[in-house]
Amino acid sequence: MPFSSFNSDVNGVTHMVMSMTGFGRCVKQTEKCMVQVEIKTVNHRFREFHIKMPPQLSQAEIPLRNRLSKQFNRGRVEVSVKLSGHISPSKELYIDWDLIDSYYHFIKEAKKRYQLAGEAVLSDLLRLEEAIVVSEAGDIDDDVFSLLLSAADGAACQVSKMRETEGDSLSIELDTYINSLEELVQRTKELSPLIQTTYTEKLRTKLSEMIRGKIDETRIVSEAAIFAEKADISEEMARLISHISQFREALLTSEPIGRKLDFIIQEMNREANTIGSKASDSNIAIMSVEMKVLIEKLREQVQNIE
Structure with missing residues (x-):
């Protein structure tokens, strides 16, 4: 064959x-x-x-x-x-003679032990399904x-x-979601530098109200620098942009990409979560939530990709 x-x-x-x-x-x-x-x-x-x-x-x-x-x-x-x-199909008969012999001798011994009448007949032996098997044989x-x-x-x-047809539809949806995510990331990136300036002004106003006198600019600059370091999301934004680029590149390959895309999405979600936890600005916090919504939509679609 x-x-x-x-x-x-x-x-x-x-x-x-x-x-x-x-x-x-x-x-x-x-x-x-x-x-x-x-x-x-x-x-x-x-x-x-x-x-x-x-x-x-x-x-x-x-x-x-x-x-x-x-x-x-x-x-x-x-x-x-x-x-x-x-x-x-051809048939093949398999007989387990050892099992039949054991069963036959067991019947004879049982009749002798318990003084039962009669002898073991062929019908008794044919009831042993394990001993006589008919199977299909041949190629x-x-x-x-x-x-x-x-x-x-x-x-x-x-x-x-x-x-393939469904894959085309998935590609269109993925492209729409990844474009929307990239736009959000770009808006967040543009908004990020304004956070320190806004915080500095708020700090200056607050201190002015508290002391109602001369403001220590050195302290304001120091506090603003500490805040800027804690709220800095530039690294997360850079990695997120890199993941988006990797996602797009994967869509252009001819090999199975489902698992790779799933991993990239996990990393995207990690960065979006970090951005949200660091953000002290309400607008960036809102954008972080919107990012995670889009990433979840990407995840749902990627689950069906080979």
């Missing part, structure tokens, strides 16, 4: 953003039989396969899994294979295997097209 005929790629198409959600069904048939393959993919942190197929095709499960592993990099992949038609018929291969190709191709 030519399991090695499974190719490394189904449709040869690379795509920048691929969703993890898709569905495909393909039916292939001859005069003798029909094979139907359904593939459903959904979100999952890792790659996980669940394959259901008739016992006659059990030998094809590992090659099929290996083939789909090259097509789907992440997500839960559910595969259902149905086989129908005039198929007469998959070449025609059936070819149909399975062709149907798997067709279903996987449909799944990929659906995942």
Whole structure:
């Protein structure tokens, strides 16, 4: 059986953003039989396969899994294979003679020990399910295997097209959110230098009201410098801008990017939280909250990217 005929790629198409959600069904048939393959993919942190197929095709499960592993990099992949038609698989009989011998001698010993009448008959031995097993044997018929291969190709191709289409929609949403986040960061960056000036004026006014006399400018400058150091968010802003750039670059690659984007978003959220905790300005605090809302929207969409 030519399991090695499974190719490394189904449709040869690379795509920048691929969703993890898709569905495909393909039916292939001859005069003798029909094979139907359904593939459903959904979100999952890792790659996980669940394959259901008739016992006659059990030998094809590992090659099929290996083939789909090259097509789907992440997500839960559910595969259902149905086989129908005039198929007469060979049978194989397995008999555990040692178990039957033990059972036969046990019956004889029990009858003797308890003085029971009668002898062990064949019907008693046939009731031993573990001792007599009938199973299907032999390789998959070449025609059936070819149909399975062709149907798997067709279903996987449909799944990929659906995942690409949804990936395009995800790209548009991600681009919208990342642009809005960048605008917020830029507004925050422009507002940041004004914080120290505003604080200095407030401090001067407060001290003037308290002492109602000459103001110690040295003290004001010192207090303002201490405040500026504590409230400085320039490093957080620089890192956040860098993460936005990395996010955009990842969207342009042809490799699976879901996990990378998820990590970048975690770092974005970390910086936004720090900005919010440092901010002593109400406007920056509000912007920090808006940043986290946008980052959460990005996270929701990224969960569905391969």
